[in-house]
Amino acid sequence: MKKNATVYTVAERAGVSIATVSRTLAGSPKVASLTRQRVLQVVDELNYVPHPAARRLAHQRTDTIALVFPDISGPYYSSVIRGVEQATGVHDYNVLIYGTRDKARSDQFLRGLTSKIDGLIFLARSIEEDYLAWLQKQDIPFVLIGPSAPLAPSDSVSVDNLHGAYQAARHLLWHGHRRIAIITGPSNSPDCRQRLDGYKRALREAGLSLPPEWIITGNFQYEGGRTAMVQLCQQDSPPTAVLAANDEMAMGAISAARQYRLRLPEDMAIIGFDDIQVAGMIDPPLTTVLQPMQRLGEKAVELLFQRIRTQGAPWQNEILPTHLVVRRSCGCLTNQGLSQKSRVSALTPFSR
Amino acid sequence: MKKNATVYTVAERAGVSIATVSRTLAGSPKVASLTRQRVLQVVDELNYVPHPAARRLAHQRTDTIALVFPDISGPYYSSVIRGVEQATGVHDYNVLIYGTRDKARSDQFLRGLTSKIDGLIFLARSIEEDYLAWLQKQDIPFVLIGPSAPLAPSDSVSVDNLHGAYQAARHLLWHGHRRIAIITGPSNSPDCRQRLDGYKRALREAGLSLPPEWIITGNFQYEGGRTAMVQLCQQDSPPTAVLAANDEMAMGAISAARQYRLRLPEDMAIIGFDDIQVAGMIDPPLTTVLQPMQRLGEKAVELLFQRIRTQGAPWQNEILPTHLVVRRSCGCLTNQGLSQKSRVSALTPFSR
DNA sequence: CTGAAAGCGCTAACAC
DNA sequence: GTGTTAGCGCTTTCAG
Numbered sequence: 001m002k003k004n005a006t007v008y009t010v011a012e013r014a015g016v017s018i019a020t021v022s023r024t025l026a027g028s029p030k031v032a033s034l035t036r037q038r039v040l041q042v043v044d045e046l047n048y049v050p051h052p053a054a055r056r057l058a059h060q061r062t063d064t065i066a067l068v069f070p071d072i073s074g075p076y077y078s079s080v081i082r083g084v085e086q087a088t089g090v091h092d093y094n095v096l097i098y099g100t101r102d103k104a105r106s107d108q109f110l111r112g113l114t115s116k117i118d119g120l121i122f123l124a125r126s127i128e129e130d131y132l133a134w135l136q137k138q139d140i141p142f143v144l145i146g147p148s149a150p151l152a153p154s155d156s157v158s159v160d161n162l163h164g165a166y167q168a169a170r171h172l173l174w175h176g177h178r179r180i181a182i183i184t185g186p187s188n189s190p191d192c193r194q195r196l197d198g199y200k201r202a203l204r205e206a207g208l209s210l211p212p213e214w215i216i217t218g219n220f221q222y223e224g225g226r227t228a229m230v231q232l233c234q235q236d237s238p239p240t241a242v243l244a245a246n247d248e249m250a251m252g253a254i255s256a257a258r259q260y261r262l263r264l265p266e267d268m269a270i271i272g273f274d275d276i277q278v279a280g281m282i283d284p285p286l287t288t289v290l291q292p293m294q295r296l297g298e299k300a301v302e303l304l305f306q307r308i309r310t311q312g313a314p315w316q317n318e319i320l321p322t323h324l325v326v327r328r329s330c331g332c333l334t335n336q337g338l339s340q341k342s343r344v345s346a347l348t349p350f351s352r
Numbered sequence: 353m354k355k356n357a358t359v360y361t362v363a364e365r366a367g368v369s370i371a372t373v374s375r376t377l378a379g380s381p382k383v384a385s386l387t388r389q390r391v392l393q394v395v396d397e398l399n400y401v402p403h404p405a406a407r408r409l410a411h412q413r414t415d416t417i418a419l420v421f422p423d424i425s426g427p428y429y430s431s432v433i434r435g436v437e438q439a440t441g442v443h444d445y446n447v448l449i450y451g452t453r454d455k456a457r458s459d460q461f462l463r464g465l466t467s468k469i470d471g472l473i474f475l476a477r478s479i480e481e482d483y484l485a486w487l488q489k490q491d492i493p494f495v496l497i498g499p500s501a502p503l504a505p506s507d508s509v510s511v512d513n514l515h516g517a518y519q520a521a522r523h524l525l526w527h528g529h530r531r532i533a534i535i536t537g538p539s540n541s542p543d544c545r546q547r548l549d550g551y552k553r554a555l556r557e558a559g560l561s562l563p564p565e566w567i568i569t570g571n572f573q574y575e576g577g578r579t580a581m582v583q584l585c586q587q588d589s590p591p592t593a594v595l596a597a598n599d600e601m602a603m604g605a606i607s608a609a610r611q612y613r614l615r616l617p618e619d620m621a622i623i624g625f626d627d628i629q630v631a632g633m634i635d636p637p638l639t640t641v642l643q644p645m646q647r648l649g650e651k652a653v654e655l656l657f658q659r660i661r662t663q664g665a666p667w668q669n670e671i672l673p674t675h676l677v678v679r680r681s682c683g684c685l686t687n688q689g690l691s692q693k694s695r696v697s698a699l700t701p702f703s704r
Numbered sequence: 705c706t707g708a709a710a711g712c713g714c715t716a717a718c719a720c
Numbered sequence: 721g722t723g724t725t726a727g728c729g730c731t732t733t734c735a736g
Contacts, residue, residue, distance in 0.1 A: 004466065007714060016723085017724075018724095019715085019722070019724075030722085031721070032721060035721080049467070050713080051712085051713050053409040053467070054405075054712070055713080057409055057729065059714080078429055078430040082451060085451050086453070095448060096447060097449050115356065115403050116446070222633050252633070282634050283606075359729065370707090371706070372705090372706060375705095382705055387706085403728085405729080406712090406730040408712090412712070
């Protein structure tokens with residue numbers, strides 16, 4: 001393997017000093033345009049690219065950020081990753097990715113990270129708050145994707161969970177539903193708490209009571225959605241509509257509802273959250289609250305760069321809008337016009 | 353921000369030279385165990401971690417690999433990423449990720465990459481063959497995830513597409529189908545060609561002819577699957593079963609078939625490929641050929657490390673097994689026992 | 705076994 | 721404008 005060109009090679013060949021080469025490449029204004037041209041030409045001839053490690057060592061920065069994501073990576077994380085990658089690429093930065101895996105590692109791991117990267121992006125709550133505090137003490141810039149941690153305020157970018165869920169619930173109310181349940185995610189998810197709040201607000205505003213048995217805690221997964229819907233269906237007076245805190249659970253709910261021989265959306269309307277890629281591909285096409293995943297990644301990068309540039313600034317907590325994507329599982333766009341009446345029909349599960 | 357500890361700090365405090373510190377950390381056998389202990393203790397006290405850039409500069413290696421993936425990243429890529437990340441983590445390597453984006457960039461981009469990484473993993477055919485050749489000339493190790501490129505032989509890890517498709521087709525034959533179509537991916541996908549071959553072989557072995565109108569070229573996307581199925585249904589004598597080259601197209605096909613009022617799987621059996629996460633969550637649950645995504649990523653890392661370690665070795669082209677995941681869209685597990693007869697029923701589309 | 709010293713390739717004061 | 725030079729933090733001969 002032929003050794004790569006270095007500043008020295010280039011300098012020599014261009015008949016200048018290495019400083020001039022470095023200056024030229026840095027775009028310094030104080031280089032005679034003739035010299036510049038000569039250098040640039042040699043650079044091109046030799047296909048010279050500055051050695052990143054050397055540059056980093058001298059510069060004391062890495063031009064690299066890390067993206068750390070939790071182990072349970074749902075289908076939509078890839079959109080966020082893509083957003084991050086794209087946005088950093090524009091700035092000529094690199095992205096290192098890390099899964100959190102075993103906690104054991106992350107302590108050691110984070111320490112080692114320090115001089116590997118200029119900043120971090122955490123996906124969801126992929127990290128304990130203590131670490132966040134530690135990072136702040138080290139002056140290592142980071143931004144959270146998700147609601148910011150109460151104990152360790154920082155930059156963050158999240159979506160308008162409250163409004164999204166509120167709108168979804170309102171939509172169900174608009175369809176005439178009065179018995180609306182919700183399947184939430186794990187109670188330690190801050191996103192979920194906000195979604196729950198949105199749901200509650202909508203129902204309260206409509207003057208409806210919220211029987212506790214209509215608030216079921218799920219786990220963000222398909223099976224959890226199934227189980228939750230089964231619980232709902234077995235109640236004495238089951239709901240006629242349910243809001244799920246993510247699309248996977250909504251899909252699970254759909255599947256369970258089918259087993260109870262419920263017609264969707266006539267007997268049971270369902271709205272999800274996220275708008276994952278397959279949401280529109282299932283039957284019935286899922287009405288859901290869209291989160292701008294890719295945008296989330298891009299925005300996180302933006303905030304991170306601002307923070308890297310100017311450490312002192314006040315924290316920014318960006319909230320990206322969500323909006324309802326209306327498909328058929330809510331009762332809209334139904335061809336057969338019987339949706340309005342059938343909702344009141346009996347809900348006795350078939351299998352009991 | 354307190355400056356981080358360096359070899360010098362540690363050396364001084366431990367009363368040894370920097371060389372000894374370096375040796376200790378490198379695990380060199382020729383360090384008196386007493387000295388070693390002293391050094392290690394100081395290292396611990398100071399929370400010392402060698403500066404990666406400095407180490408890289410001295411070492412001339414980066415302990416980093418890059419994963420480059422194409423722009424059209426389907427839902428399953430995240431599993432591959434996870435596999436890669438996990439496997440590299442074990443070796444204490446880092447993973448940089450890059451999307452290919454605009455071709456324009458990738459030329460410049462690849463050159464710059466050289467000293468950033470020790471090796472590359474390419475997802476699918478995310479890169480032109482010329483670049484692969486160029487990389488080989490530079491002695492930059494890389495492995496392909498997907499069938500190896502004919503013009504630039506290299507390490508690769510792919511799945512047994514042929515056998516997977518073959519098995520799927522056989523399964524359909526076993527169900528009694530004789531009129532089996534296939535929706536392939538873009539013709540430039542080597543994976544797809546192999547799948548097509550598997551399908552053809554199974555049908556030939558069964559003594560069936562292959563009318564060209566039953567081989568439809570799709571685009572790996574949902575809409576492509578829809579379009580293809582519509583084409584199929586509009587034929588004079590439509591197939592009774594179809595094989596799709598990936599799950600998204602299978603889902604599109606299902607949706608289109610429904611519009612033609614076909615009952616699934618009774619009137620139309622469908623088998624997909626990939627086994628993406630949602631395959632089991634749709635209606636009917638999709639029978640499909642499983643690709644071990646995560647394993648694919650892990651294996652790629654394994655091959656890459658071998659290559660990095662010993663450059664001279666012959667190319668390895670690993671092929672991971674696929675297998676049929678039987679759910680309901682093929683006609684299995686159907687509760688109502690009428691599947692065998694209804695298949696011959698008329699296929700006149702409802703909407704014509 | 706241990707230390708001194710020469711790089712690794714680049715940047716940025718500092719002179720001229 | 722341009723060159724000289726001193727680091728950046730670590731690894732690795734080469735002596736001892």
